Amino acid sequence: MRLLPLMFLLACGAAQATDGYLFTYFTGNGQDGLHLAASDDGYHWEKLGGGKSYLAPKVGKSRLMRDPCIVRGPDGVYHMVWTSGWNENNIGYASSKDLVNWSEQKELPVMGHEPTVLNAWAPEITYDEKRGEFLIFWASTVPGKFPLTEGSSEEKYNHRMYFTTTKDFAHFAPTKLFYDPGFSVIDATFLRAGGKSTLLVKDETRHPPRKYLQLAAAADLQGPFGTLGKPFTKRGLWVEGPTALQIGGDVLVYYDAYTAKRYGALRSRDLENWEDVSEKMHFPDEGTAQRMRHGTAIAVPAALLAALRANPTNQTKEAP
Numbered sequence: 001m002r003l004l005p006l007m008f009l010l011a012c013g014a015a016q017a018t019d020g021y022l023f024t025y026f027t028g029n030g031q032d033g034l035h036l037a038a039s040d041d042g043y044h045w046e047k048l049g050g051g052k053s054y055l056a057p058k059v060g061k062s063r064l065m066r067d068p069c070i071v072r073g074p075d076g077v078y079h080m081v082w083t084s085g086w087n088e089n090n091i092g093y094a095s096s097k098d099l100v101n102w103s104e105q106k107e108l109p110v111m112g113h114e115p116t117v118l119n120a121w122a123p124e125i126t127y128d129e130k131r132g133e134f135l136i137f138w139a140s141t142v143p144g145k146f147p148l149t150e151g152s153s154e155e156k157y158n159h160r161m162y163f164t165t166t167k168d169f170a171h172f173a174p175t176k177l178f179y180d181p182g183f184s185v186i187d188a189t190f191l192r193a194g195g196k197s198t199l200l201v202k203d204e205t206r207h208p209p210r211k212y213l214q215l216a217a218a219a220d221l222q223g224p225f226g227t228l229g230k231p232f233t234k235r236g237l238w239v240e241g242p243t244a245l246q247i248g249g250d251v252l253v254y255y256d257a258y259t260a261k262r263y264g265a266l267r268s269r270d271l272e273n274w275e276d277v278s279e280k281m282h283f284p285d286e287g288t289a290q291r292m293r294h295g296t297a298i299a300v301p302a303a304l305l306a307a308l309r310a311n312p313t314n315q316t317k318e319a320p
Contacts, residue, residue: 026293033057035292062086065083077095089111091110110162118143124189134165161177163178164176187241197221199216209236237260258294
């Protein structure tokens, strides 16, 4: 079968001319905030700012900044959402033009309408060109909402994906159900190829253990979504936080193999045949407590990477 190169846009990236790549990630429990890594080829990643945090978390009861996801808007401003706590109804939000100087952080109570909700985890953000708005989606468990799969994940969790939209980050559409594949699902993100959208998700089922990644076609960024394809990560390897880039004709999907405490990557040209290229990758601080956790890879202009690399002391600022 002849493999054709594909033009991709990523859920936490945007359709931008690029000369480099940026990885947003957290370390430990996410208590010290946003970390950044840079790469010129998508394979060799270097930590920026000496490995220090670029933004300390200030919102949410737990004051965490896990699963940071960034998208570049049409005006060049970067918008970031993150998991702000383990058992909360909110997520965090902030914006920046240069990833050094940040807006005031906001706590977005996206599941505030559900009094029994257990969590709001792993939010993603993408720009919807058709509607001229930002789409934010995340995983939450509402007890009793999906009884057929209760007990399939750890503890009381039984996730489904929910979403909201906004044009200005001041006004948000009412939260709605985004994706229910019939099992506990988390860590959804988009691949968009040749005018078609593909949803990448993790099956969070623990009993029996799955914890792998699958793809589903999307007629629109708000669905409906097609039948899931076969799992393409190794069975028995528990992964989370998928994110992807196109490097030339190749698609790279990065993932956090969290139980193995390492990052991995797969490569494809047709989204059907996948090659494990983990050994070709270099991630900063692998094998240490400061290793990368659940991050997002995005394409960025070379000027942004040059500016970040030129600031080795990481003198970050935040709006009062």
